[in-house]
Amino acid sequence: MYKYLGRNMNGVFAVEKPSGVSSAQFISKIQTIFTKSPAFQADMIDARNKRMEDLSTSRWSKDKIKNKVKKLQVKIGHGGTLDPLASGVLIIGVGSGTKKLQPYLTQCTKVYKTKALLGISTTTGDCEGEIITKNPIDHITKEMVLETPQKFIGNLKQTPPIFSALKVNGKPLYEYAREGIPLPMDKIKVRDVKVNFLELNEDNILSTDHEFVKLESQLDENGVPKEHGLINNPTLNDAQLFFSEEFMAKQGDDYQMPRPKPLEEDTLPEKLPMVEFTSSVSSGTYIRSLISDFGKALESSAYMVELIRAKQGEWELGKNTFTLEDFEGDSTVWGPVLKQVLDAEPGTVDVPEALAKQAKVVEEMKLTTEDDGKVEEGKKEDKEDKEEDKEDKEEAEKVVPQKRKLEESE
Numbered sequence: 001m002y003k004y005l006g007r008n009m010n011g012v013f014a015v016e017k018p019s020g021v022s023s024a025q026f027i028s029k030i031q032t033i034f035t036k037s038p039a040f041q042a043d044m045i046d047a048r049n050k051r052m053e054d055l056s057t058s059r060w061s062k063d064k065i066k067n068k069v070k071k072l073q074v075k076i077g078h079g080g081t082l083d084p085l086a087s088g089v090l091i092i093g094v095g096s097g098t099k100k101l102q103p104y105l106t107q108c109t110k111v112y113k114t115k116a117l118l119g120i121s122t123t124t125g126d127c128e129g130e131i132i133t134k135n136p137i138d139h140i141t142k143e144m145v146l147e148t149p150q151k152f153i154g155n156l157k158q159t160p161p162i163f164s165a166l167k168v169n170g171k172p173l174y175e176y177a178r179e180g181i182p183l184p185m186d187k188i189k190v191r192d193v194k195v196n197f198l199e200l201n202e203d204n205i206l207s208t209d210h211e212f213v214k215l216e217s218q219l220d221e222n223g224v225p226k227e228h229g230l231i232n233n234p235t236l237n238d239a240q241l242f243f244s245e246e247f248m249a250k251q252g253d254d255y256q257m258p259r260p261k262p263l264e265e266d267t268l269p270e271k272l273p274m275v276e277f278t279s280s281v282s283s284g285t286y287i288r289s290l291i292s293d294f295g296k297a298l299e300s301s302a303y304m305v306e307l308i309r310a311k312q313g314e315w316e317l318g319k320n321t322f323t324l325e326d327f328e329g330d331s332t333v334w335g336p337v338l339k340q341v342l343d344a345e346p347g348t349v350d351v352p353e354a355l356a357k358q359a360k361v362v363e364e365m366k367l368t369t370e371d372d373g374k375v376e377e378g379k380k381e382d383k384e385d386k387e388e389d390k391e392d393k394e395e396a397e398k399v400v401p402q403k404r405k406l407e408e409s410e
Helices: 023-036 038-055 062-070 095-100 102-106 142-147 173-178 226-230 234-238 287-297 324-328 331-343 351-409
Strands: 011-017 076-078 087-094 110-118 120-122 131-134 154-158 191-200 274-281 302-312
Touching: 011 023, 011 095, 011 324, 011 331, 023 038, 023 076, 023 087, 023 324, 038 062, 038 331, 087 095, 095 102, 110 287, 131 226, 154 287, 274 287, 274 302, 287 302, 324 331, 331 351
Parallel strands: 087 302, 120 302
Antiparallel strands: 011 087, 076 087, 110 274, 110 302, 120 131, 154 191, 191 274
8 A cells, every 4th residue: 555654844834724613723633634644654753753862861750751752743833823713824834844934923915805794893893792883884885885995005003803802800891891981092002004905896895695694782681782881982982993094195184084873773684784805914914903994984883704814925725725625635645745835935836736636646556556466466366377287287197107007907
C-alpha cells in the first residue's frame, strides 16, 4: 500500500473554515489529522526524539517523560481567527511556519463578503447577540443605500462593538446601559483602519427575499422588551459615528452627521430589508462595526447575518485554499500538495488543480499496483503449473521402467 511520508512539513497554508464552528475547534481537528497522518510521521518522530532528549535531564520520572512525549502533536498556529458565525479563509502555520504568521495578524489586507439586515442593532453586532435598539426603515431608499459606501472608503476611525467589548466588575456593559448609566467610553480605544473598497450587490439592495429570520425581543421580568431600557441612554445617543477622512474633506463645515431615528412603536416587518456588500479592509477592521455604522448612516441600524472572509493577503477561497474534507481524505493525495504549498511562495499554488492532478496520479499508481499484482499472480500460477508438469513427467518416467520389467518377466 502506497503511503506519502513527508519530511520538513513547515510553512504556511490556508484552509476554508465553515460557519458554525470556532476557529480553535477547527484548528484542533486539523492538528489531530496531521499528528496521526503518515505525511507528518517523519517530522513527529524527530520532534518526539528531540523532546525526549530535552526532558532527559529533568527530574521527571521516565514514565512521566514518556507520557509527555506521547502526547506531543504537530505544532500549529493561525494568522487571525474567525468567529463561529463567520466562514472563509483561515491562514495556518505549521511547524516553523508558525513564526511567519505575524504579518497576517497585523499588516495584510482582507476581503469580506457580508449580509446585514436593517432596523435592529444588537449587543454583538450580529444575529447571535441580544437586541439593543430598533429603528425605523420605511424612510430608507435604494438611492440612500447606493450613496452610503463612499462615506466609508478611505482612512477611517472605528470603535469596537461597545457592548461586547467590555465588562465592568464582571457585568456586561449593556446591563449598565439599560440602567441608564453612561458607559466608560474612555476605556474603549478608537482605532485607525482603512477601507479600500466597499461594493454593494445592487441586485439585493433592500431585498426581503432571503432566508434570514428577524431577531425577536427578549422580555424582562415585567414582560417589557429589554431594549426599552436603552432608549434614553446617553452613551447610545451620543455615540460618535465616523466617516472616512477622504469623504469628510469634501464636505462643508456645516455638514450634519446622520443620527439613528427612534422607533415610536414596534412596527418592523417580519422580513427586514437586507444589504449585501463586499469590502476590502486593513487588518484590525471591525466588520461588525462597519455594518453597524452603515445602518447609522441610513439613520437606522443594522446587524450582520452572514460573513465570509473571501481573501486574506495572498490566500483566496477557491484558488489556493484547502478544505477540511481534503484533509479527511487520502493523505497520499493531500500530503504531496500540502508539501508543495508549504515550500512555495505564499498563495502561488492552485490547490484545487494540484489536488485533482495528485488524485489522478494516485489512482494511476493504484491501477499499476493492481496490474503488477495480477502479473505476479499469473507468474505464480505459471510456476505452479510447470512444477505440476514436472512432477507428472517424473511420475511417468518412473512407471515406464516398471512396466518393462513386468513384460520381461512374463
